[in-house]
Amino acid sequence: MSHEVRVTWRGKSMNKRTVAMVEAAEKLLHSRMAILQGSYNKGGVGASAGTHDGGGAVDIDVRRLAPASRVAVVKALRQVGFAAWLRTPSQGSWPFHVHAIAVADKDLSASAARQVADYHQKRNGLKNRGKDDGPPGYYWMTWELYQKSRTPPLPEPDSIISLAAMRYAATHDVMTGAWGADRLKVLAWAAHPKVGALVNAELAPPRGVAWHVHFRRMMRKIEAHYQLRNTGQFDPGVAAQMKRFGYKIVA
Known part of the structure; x- marks a missing residue:
């Protein structure tokens, strides 16, 4: 039974978590990766030894890349929480590719989980359990830790929101100065x-x-998010949620 949300992405079967991780690695690399093999491919490739039977597995084609660029792909994948290695023709019956397993994926096959355990022990994930030959320093990174490290802080706890400004925002479009800043603060808080x-x-x-129409729509979305009464206004329920994050609400 799958615990992750499965999707078809670039013609390959994966889950949403793995896709998000690959996309984050591509941003670090400033380049799109060519996917050779995805996940949930039971018995699809014998050389994979079952690592692609479950979720969290992906192979990247690096045959046309220079040696340094191949290492850069491995590093980017490791940075976002993959156990990743460069696989070479000298290691097995396969072309140059990067083999990656998403650490802590809920749908890992047993063999993929063993590779993650090898990675934590700084090994290469192959049958010979040799020494890891990739960029060090990311052995305990997970997607969740990476996201946390990239999440910007919320505004300072002494940020003040004017109730008068919020009432005005629900009926007016042009807002400058402190009141306009307050409108943006509320939306930025909700999008954090x-x-x-x-x-x-x-x-x-x-x-x-x-x-003003947009502001009221966004208030309804915030109310729905927190299961509050649907008013389309910056009402006491929304104010209470902002106070939980350190904001001060004034008249």
Whole structure:
């Protein structure tokens, strides 16, 4: 039974967590990776020894890359929480590729889990259990730890939000000075990863949508996120949630 959310991505079967990890590694690398093999491919490739039977597994094609670039792919994958190694033709019946297993994936096959254990012991994940030959320093990194390290801090706890500004924002579009800043503070708080009520694309209204309409819609999304009464206003329920994060609400 799968515990991760499975998807088809770039023509390969994976789960959402693995896809997010690969995309994060691509951002570090400033390059798109060519996927050779994904996950949930039971018996698909005998040379994989069952590591791709479950989730969290991915192979990257690096045949056309220079040696230094191959190592850079391994490093980027390790940085975001993969146990990753460069596999060479001298090691087995396969071309140059990077083999990666997402540490702490809930759907790992037994053989993939053993490779992660080898990685933690600084080994190469092969049958010979040789010494790890990749970039050191990331052996205990996970996707969750990487995300936490990249999450910006919330605003200073003494940040102040004006209730008058919030009432004005629900009916007016042009807001400058401190009141305009307060409107942006509220939306930025709601879009912060530690809150997760909005996404960054919702910090400003789409083209053709008035600011006050957008603000009320976002208030409804925040209320729904916290299971509050749906008012479309910055009401006491929303204010109470912001206070939990250290904000001060004034008249």
